[in-house]
Amino acid sequence: MRVYVLRRLLGIVPTVLMITFVVFVMMRSVPGDPVVALLGDAYDEQDAIKVRASYGLDQPILVQYAIWLGKLARGDWGVSYMTGRPVLKDVLVRLPVTLELIVLSMAVALAIAVPAAIIGALRQNTWADYTATTIAMIGVSIPEFFIGVLLLLVFSIGLGGLLPSSGWTYLPGTCPTMVCGASLWGNAQHVLLPAIALGVGRAAILTRLLRASMLEVIRTEYVTTARAKGLSERPVVLKHALKNALIPTVTVMGLQVGFLIGGAIVVETLFAMPGLGTFGIDAIIARDYQQVQGFALLTALAFVVMNLVVDLTYTFLDPRIRYA
């Protein structure tokens, strides 16, 4: 197991490097020049040439990438062209907000998907199944921003400002700013609507998948055996059927992290949250290559690590699985 984990961890390095390289090349292929955005009203071609040279932007792409990589090896993620702030510091400030959003939206997704899938599978072709399937279909079809706007209209405006429409309150002890009203309750209020907006679509996908797996599993012989042994329905479903049906679902959950990061960009923008998603989109719009690289590196790392965790979870769900 230890060897397996080590091997996988080593495998992460080329994967992440590949992603950062692709992003590096793609960003430089996108029309637009960070120096134009940086100089703004003071733009002058002669100044622009000097600024490009000072940032090494006049070098060939491979040389630029090698420089970036060299700095990264020394723990230097670069500094923003626009603000001069260290990229690592900026992404670390924003990471907790996005992590919390992603974890909670996944929790929302599971809280909806697991019961809906179980009901749908156990009562196949009944009104309960049809309801769960239809809701899942609707959830898949509606984009995050639309659900987000609906939630805003209902909970922030319609119900007299029951929940805040935007902004962020940090968890106690995590506030990166000097002026900050951190509180658990405030944090819960701020994260609820974005987590639902982001989680509903995932819930729909997981419901459909888990329902199909459950249908397959509950017809297997070991479930029949469990029932024949006289076990009540509850342990049969939760212990024997669900645990095995979760394996493909967990795989998809790992892959869904990527979609959640993408969805976080939309949801964070809509709810004006100071997370990694808004950081990434701002960086791309401003062509702040250093910040985009930092964003890509961190999200790539999050994605591959999450998938490693998912793979390791298999051993818990199915003890027959062994890694060597």
Add this chain to the structure above:
Amino acid sequence: MPMRSSRLATLILIVVACIVAAPLLAGAQTPKRGGTLRVSYGNEIAHLDFHTAPGYEMMWVAMNVGCGLVNITPDGKFVGDAAESWHTSPDGLLYTFKLRKNVLFHDGTPVDAAAVKFSIDRLMDPATKSGMRSFYDSVHSVEVLDPASVQIRLKQPYAFMLHMLAAYRTGLVLYSPTATQKYTLEDRKQGKPEAVVGCGPFKLVEWVKGGQLVMERFDKYFVPGLPYLDRVVIRVIKDPVTEMAAFKAGEIDFIASFSPDHVETLKAQNPRAQIMTGKETTPMLAAMKVTVPKDGKPMSKDRAPHPVFGDLRVRKAIGCYGIDRKEIVKIAFQGHATPWVGMNPPGTLDTVDVNYVCPYDQAKARALLAEAGYGPGKPLTFELMTNTEKSVFSVIATVIKEQMARVGVTANIRLVDKVSWMNTTLNDGPWDMYVEDLLSLITLDSNAYLSNSTSTWTHPRHNDKRTDELYARYARELDAAKRKAIAREIQEFFVENMYWNNISGSPFYMVAQPWMKGYVYNAEFEVHYDRVWLDK
């Protein structure tokens, strides 16, 4: 007799009522001290070096953290800021400012003549790369006469010196020499409070990009009793729907720039909201490229006419007669703008209505196109570039496309993001026509750097030196009546040559909660919180 006593009783009642009500009424208008103003910006602040950062959002911070020599009121009068008085020499070459004695920077150092010289010299230094530098072209030098007197010597008379110092972009923002020399440019760009030291009513407390910007009252501000607020907290809400929701829920007190598309909805949702707008000072234009580099090298001085719009007949057919400005205003702005072909929007100093030069006339447009060789046998097609910064740009582009079809021309819309647009236009890239609203203009003079023949910001790249000569004459003319005549000449010249193709003014809105008091809409650039107080 009873009649007389009843009148007397009524009179007494009125007097008593007035005596009782007077303090109450007065109390309702007496500013209250304290409180936090929660402000929403639609875009992120680029960075916090006020002398170099682009964008309105930075400017709105700069004019609260910083102070200058003079300010301008909404009706165009100049009032002293750090300067208590000033006078100009008869030849218009010397501006002498007498400074107030009690003005301090936030680090406790005095705002003296040396500090003024330091700040202007910094702006004029090419190494600073300030967007304000071109505005100081007329300045020869700055001299310290004594600690409280500073003199600006000009190379030639400049009629808009005070306008420039007060309100061209941020106006002159004075920097503490001590803090500026002690800390680096990077420190200021990052918004480190000890590095961003001005002399305005609020001092910077912190800026977390993507999070919030906090300013607090500067207790030693030179105007006694001001500011009223304890604190201003600014955060960015990019989505107008979220912004409206936050406003409706009372989470924010002030929206510094509100999307014109959503004004009616916000009004309906919040009947008590203060929706503020003012004179139209921002031009909404459909610019046409006039020349292209002959050698294919961007920004080359060797120019050739643009394949489509290099021909004045085509520019006039499309931009002058082919565009129905009234229809655009009706569709894109629901009538809340003025169709305006002149380059100086209707709310700008010395503006002239030259709409008569370009009446919407499809027949004339077709005739000019035919004269230029276009027609059914050789249809004209061009690319209409627009960007994603404001949704209204795309609406206007769509209407223009439809209007072009009416005169047999095909306009293909290309939608790009703002940086790509800037990159293409500033770097002399390939484009035919674009829709944009550029920036607020306080005077026609401030438009020179967007439209003379030499500026990088003159996107159409016309190379007509006459524009430079006209602008120079206008800026140097000290007689207001003569200046007005030159202003007319400039505006007619630009329309006749279609170097600048205006559609209308671009409306600008600010929105405040009913409890936000004391705020006066000045101009798009000018957002001051020093007299704001909260009545709640």
